[in-house]
Amino acid sequence: MRYLILSDIHANVDALDAVLAAAPGTWDRALVLGDLVGYGAEPNAVIERVIALDPLSTIRGNHDKAALRLEDAADFNHVARAAAIWTFDALTAENRMYLERLPAGPVSIDSDTEICHGAPFDEDHYIFSLDDASPALDASARPLCLFGHTHLPVVYRRDANGDGGAVPPVDDMLAIVLEAKKRYLINPGSVGQPRDGDPRAAFGIYDTQRRTMTLRRVKYPVEMAQKRIFEAGLPASLAHRLAVGR
Ligand code: ZN
Numbered sequence: 001m002r003y004l005i006l007s008d009i010h011a012n013v014d015a016l017d018a019v020l021a022a023a024p025g026t027w028d029r030a031l032v033l034g035d036l037v038g039y040g041a042e043p044n045a046v047i048e049r050v051i052a053l054d055p056l057s058t059i060r061g062n063h064d065k066a067a068l069r070l071e072d073a074a075d076f077n078h079v080a081r082a083a084a085i086w087t088f089d090a091l092t093a094e095n096r097m098y099l100e101r102l103p104a105g106p107v108s109i110d111s112d113t114e115i116c117h118g119a120p121f122d123e124d125h126y127i128f129s130l131d132d133a134s135p136a137l138d139a140s141a142r143p144l145c146l147f148g149h150t151h152l153p154v155v156y157r158r159d160a161n162g163d164g165g166a167v168p169p170v171d172d173m174l175a176i177v178l179e180a181k182k183r184y185l186i187n188p189g190s191v192g193q194p195r196d197g198d199p200r201a202a203f204g205i206y207d208t209q210r211r212t213m214t215l216r217r218v219k220y221p222v223e224m225a226q227k228r229i230f231e232a233g234l235p236a237s238l239a240h241r242l243a244v245g246r
Helices: 011-021 041-054 062-066 078-090 094-102 130-141 223-234 236-244
Strands: 004-008 029-032 113-115 144-146 153-159 162-166 173-177 183-187 201-207 214-218
Touching: 011 201, 011 214, 011 223, 029 041, 041 078, 041 094, 062 078, 078 236, 130 153, 130 183, 144 201, 144 236, 183 214, 183 236, 223 236
Parallel strands: 004 029, 113 144, 144 183
Antiparallel strands: 004 201, 153 162, 153 183, 173 214, 201 214
16 A cells, blocks of 8 residues: 655645645555645635545644634634634635544554654644654554654654654655664655745655655645735735745
């Protein structure tokens, strides 16, 4: 089985389309790690694209929750809150119902793999460092735990020598073979709002037979996504940050 791993699409349909165009025939089923909506201007189109992919599993993220219940946006900064309010108004009834039904992570995918949005012990927790990764590696029910939420692609690994982290180079691709008896915590990065200084859309493909994890970046028409944000009347900073990947 080859999984296409998508996280933090954030209503950026231009980025999602570029990812899907870049990866035809290289995956069998999709896994979606939450935050389909919020920040970007096409929440309905993104949800409809995701439904059409028929993912093996899709879990919710904090922005999916906030777009349904604005009280969940109480601790957001003012830009994120403005986007949550805009999204709340923009969602169709069907798509709101779809988001309502998304389960919280973690969800076990197979005997080796589980997915979560933030961390396996708390869907809203951020893993930014090796110190953060350690309790998540402890909590993961599977040797491979896929997560999102930070919008930063990274591979953390645990072996007999302890925990180590490897940040993928800012390049087109990072491919690693997952070794038996090691535990991994891997963030594919964000499809729709990268924050590692590389504006290209990020995604992953995991081949369970070969045990290869490939983290990829693809260019997309950032100016199209920006135009949609301006036209929707969303905060302009949400458009500007896409150009710099921050
Ligand atoms: Zn997010």
